[in-house]
Amino acid sequence: CHPTLATCIYNPTTRQYRCQCIAGYTGNGVTCSLPTNAAPIVVPRCRNVCHRDADCVQVNGQGVCRCKQNFRGDGVSLCSRISNQCLNCHSHATCRQIQRVFSCVCNENYIGDGVNYCTAVIAG
Incomplete structure (x- = not known):
């Protein structure tokens, strides 16, 4: 995101982040500019x-x-x-931080996606 003219917004439905220009600016969030003929907005220091x-x-x-x-x-x-990303962890999963991202990970001796299922691993 632009360091002063945009904010990072998290969408819990898609579990993705996107950049959005602040009010008065247009662009994709990475590049933000004033619309033509617009009065400049003072960015505080x-x-x-x-x-x-x-x-x-x-x-x-x-x-x-x-x-x-x-x-x-x-x-x-x-x-x-x-983080509310771990509210939906499976009963046999634990919320863990991996590279600054929180996610549900199945407990030891279980395998799965950590949210929808964690199935016991049967030794044999």
């Missing part, structure tokens, strides 16, 4: 360097680092993903 999962937004005329959608934290040193 933050005192601190924002966390990579945060945006600098204007609050009461000041630039403030705020965690992006589906993240929680102070916006400067911490923005942790709010």
Whole structure:
């Protein structure tokens, strides 16, 4: 996503992220620009360097680092993903973080997708 002119939005139905330009800008979220004949929008400046999962937004005329959608934290040193992806784990699965992504993984001695099924492995 564009670092200051777009936000990352998670779609729980498709389980995918997409970039969306902020209000007043057009584009695909990676490239955002002002529409022709539009007045420029002042992008606030933050005192601190924002966390990579945060945006600098204007609050009461000041630039403030705020965690992006589906993240929680102070916006400067911490923005942790709010994960609801593991609410649907199978009863024989555990939610695990693998390369910054949470997913349901079948427990030991079980095999499956971790959400719809986890079948016991029979030794033999």
